[in-house]
Amino acid sequence: MSKRLKIGSNKDWWKHVIVYQIYPRSFQDTTGNGIGDLQGIINHLDYFVFLNVEAIWLSPIYCSPMIDHGYDVSNYRDIDPLFGSLHDFEDLIHEAHKRDIKVIMDFIPNHTSTQHQWFINSCKDDSGNPYRDYYIWKDGKVDEEYAPGQPNNWLSAFNGPAWTWNEDRQQFYLHQFTAHQPDLNLRNPSVVKELLDILQFWLDRDVDGFRMDAIMHLFKDERFLDEPRSNKSDASPDSYDYLEHVYTVNQPEVHDLLQQFRVLFNAHEQRTGKYIFMVTEVFSSDSVECAKYYHSGSDMSFNFSLTSLHKKNALSGSYIRKEIELHLQLLPEGKWPNFVLGNHDISRVATRTGLQYADLLNVLLLTLPGTAFTYYGEELAMLDIELLPYEHVQDPFAKNLGPEKFMLGSRDPCRAPMQWSDDVNAGFSSSKHTWLPVHPSYKCRNVQAQKKQEISHLNIYKRIAAIRQHEVFKNGLITFHVVNENILSFFRHKGELFNSFARNDDEDESDEVFLVAMNVGFEISTYNYAKDRYKSAFVLMNTESSQMVNTSISLQSVLLKPAQALVLKILLD
Known part of the structure; x- marks a missing residue:
């Protein structure tokens, strides 16, 4: 069961893997500048083999002024020198594939940096300028109740x-994030062609898939009407939640663009035999709206x-x-589920x-049906x-909130350096100053220490990731049992024999049944988990x-302490 299965060229590889999100700035610094880099990831590829992780997703590594840590792209066709070079990236792909590890890139189609050459060119007020309409420009209004001169009342997701206003162009430009991240005009066919060409550039370098950033923001209603107020009592007039975003998110045209991405990926598959995975970030509580993206060429939208x-x-x-069942019920026919516990936001x-529940939740994540997404360090229960x-805040969202409110929205705390050892800076960097501080718990909470401990967050994660390789966990069904x-x-289970009372002597591995039981409460609980002929495990x-591990127990009276989880293989009488 612990055998590592080779992914090969299987079109459905993305259905059965753990996708491990790497925040490159925080993973491993090999240059001594306090910021992680591609060589640091290459140096730790064997760590993923150890973990039974078969796919990594890299947060943005393109050239960028790093106002939003790479989500403000100034050149989509090169690697930012902070992280290394295009040659380093090609080495990463090569070394990862040697270990049967897939590499997924973050792609940002909604906006660029103001330092991108497209935007610099677009600022020139010249009717013959081919970049004139690469972004969304509007004349201002006067004497309106909202911000003076603004074309309408739309608000940034980063507030405000x-x-x-751009002095050169003498117009306003739209940005749904920071003012350094102007929105692209995706109704312009030339812009769409640019994006398709960029995707092909990375396909030619053998990437295995893309995470599409901020996909719900791609198109805006062409009438540029004011958005209605949300009437949320706790929303200030400059906060994003002050408005209902009926004209700036989930516009129908986004699905047409995703279809164009899929056509490109399918053509690449026809030429190379390699399927390209696409997952979309749709950060919305509207499950019905999220489900629509499965019909647009995306393999899945993140299930948050x-x-x-x-x-x-x-x-x-x-x-x-309830949350698991809702996700599975709303999945379109034939589509694949996924589960996420954490990310960089x-x-x-x-x-x-609570620290005591970290292992239980990793067990939950890795035993549910579908693709599992893990954020770096969660296998260590990093805090x-x-x-x-x-004055030391790095996150632009928190900076926008100002000194009085920044603590309400800072994402810095979850982005601290990876904890590799008890050496200086947790083995992350030799620099005197890392871009964010290392958590002080690194002396005991690190990869090196946890590898040596029989029961540790890391070894529990590794073990459950190995169990997940079983056919039943990869392709089987889920049936809830004792729940309160x-x-x-x-x-x-696989379903065919699950409700059968007769023993089948020809049962193979795929016929086996597993029980996952966990106590998410604060008190010791004892229950009878027996079901029909399932009386021991x-x-x-x-x-x-x-x-208890590698022993048999009766299911008629199982005691679970708070935060304890068991994974059991049913023994048939």
Whole structure:
């Protein structure tokens, strides 16, 4: 069961892997400048083999002034010198593929940097300028109740007006994020062709897939009407939540553009035999709207439902079951599920839910059906670092909130350097100053230390990732069993024999049934987990200790401590 399966050229490789998100700035610094780089990732590729991780997703590494840490691109066809070179990237692809590891790039089609040559050219007020309409430019209005001169009342996702005046052009340009990130005019066929050419540039360098950033923002209503107020009592007039974004997100044209991306990927597959994976970031609570993206050429949209888990309000078996079932029910026919616990925009799992629940939630993530996305360091139960003083804040979203409110939205705490060892700076960098501080827990919470411990966050993650390689976890069904506020349990099975009372002597590995049981509450719970002929089980994983592992137990009375999870293989009578 712990055998590492080779992905090869299988078109469905993305369905069965763990996708490990790397924030390159924070993974490993090999140059001593306090910022991670591509060579640092190459140096740790064997770590993913050790973890049973078969795909990595790189947050942006393109050339950028780094106002938004790479999401403000100044050149899509090169690697920022902070991270290395195009040659380093090609080495990374080569070395990753040698280890059967897929590489997924972050792609940012909504906006560029103001330092991109397209924008510099677009600022020139010349009717013959081919870049004139590469961005969204509008004349201002006067004597309106909202920001003076703004074309309309649209707000940036980073708060404040979504329009900024340009002196050269004598017009406003639209930016749904920082003023340094002007929105591209994707109704311009020349811009679309540019993006397709850029995607082909990276396909030619053998990347395996793309994560499409901020996809719901790509198109805006052409009438540029004011957006209605949300009437949220806690939203100030300059905050993004002050408006209902009916004209700036999820416009129907986005699906046509995604289809063009898929046509490009399909043509590449026909030439090379290589399927290109595409996942879209649709950060929305509207599950029905999110489901539409499955019909647009995307293999999946991120399912963020489990990122709502929090020790204050949502850590209950019943709630978790509801969120899982809702996602599976809303999936279009024939489409594939996915689950996400954390990423670079939200507080770390161990901080959000409590350190004691980190292992349990990793067990949950890796035993659910579908593709699993893991944020770097979650396998160690890394914690958020403390908030920096405002003058040292790196996150542009937090900076926009100002010195009085920045602590309400800073994403810096979840982006701290990876904790490799108990050496200086957790083995991340030899620099005196890292771009963000290392969490002080690194002395004991690091890869080197946890590898040596029989029961550690890292080794629990590694073990459950190996169990996940079983055919039933890769392609099987899920049936919930004992579920209440404290307990979440479910069977994973292939379905054919699940409700059969007769023993089949010809049963093979794919006929096996597994039970995952976990206590998400705060009290010891004892329940009867037996079902029909399923009265005993073999313990594959126990997050509490090594006791019971590789032994048989009765299912008629199973005690689970708070935050304990068991993975069991059913023994048939």
